[in-house]
Amino acid sequence: LVKQENTEESIEQKEVLTGNVINSPLVGTVYLAPEEGAKPFVQVGDTVKKGQVVAIVEAMKLMNEIESEFDGVVTKVLVENEQTVEYGQPLFEVE
Template sequence: MLKVQEIRELIKLIDHSSIEEFTFEHDGSKIKMKKNTGTSVSVVKTVGQPVEIPSAEVVHKPVVQEVPVEKAATVNAEVIQEKVEIESVTDLHKITSPMVGTFYESPTPDTDAYVKVGSKVSKDSIVCIVEAMKLFNEIEAEVEGEIVEVLVKNGQLVEFGQPLFLVKPE
């Protein structure tokens, strides 16, 4: 069983990473951590067998139930509806990361972003930089159109093939 301090350190690591959800199972114990993304609300109920913690406290094993989105806050429902509408449009082009690295929206921290929602781009327009192994790689739009959504945040780690932008082609 993990000690309380180890659990706290796991929480900090998950909080400062791009991981949205983390599950750890060991010897019948299960720890599930999920960042608050605003898409659902988690309710924790205490049921089942007690789990022993070295400090001699007895804690019941939590069971997590997801509350349907329609019962979540109205603001969250509106945000989700907007995302669904954007994702349901099939004619959008995804600009993806050609490599694993760090996403930067501008060439330097004190300058404006290359593009933002509503920006018009051409095939050779630079839309961002992905840093990999201290090399700053300029990413081009590869399509003419309008930026509809920026899918990542400045300084975020990105994976190969991860969508960065949604573009409405012209």
């Protein structure tokens, strides 16, 4: 018997993304701002350039800057600050 789970998270992952997606390159904790209480790196509606830092993922006490792979406008932020993310998990949608 194979038990199929429909958790909120797996249902959210099925959301259709029409733009370019910035994915997490590793497993860790995502930080959307450079430090606690600071303004987020990017928000919905912000224009980003290729190579611009959009978040940080902490893995094994190392802070890894996540850069945009695209030029465009952030249309969706798909994670919350300090959320645990998986390898390949979508973080942002850019159109």
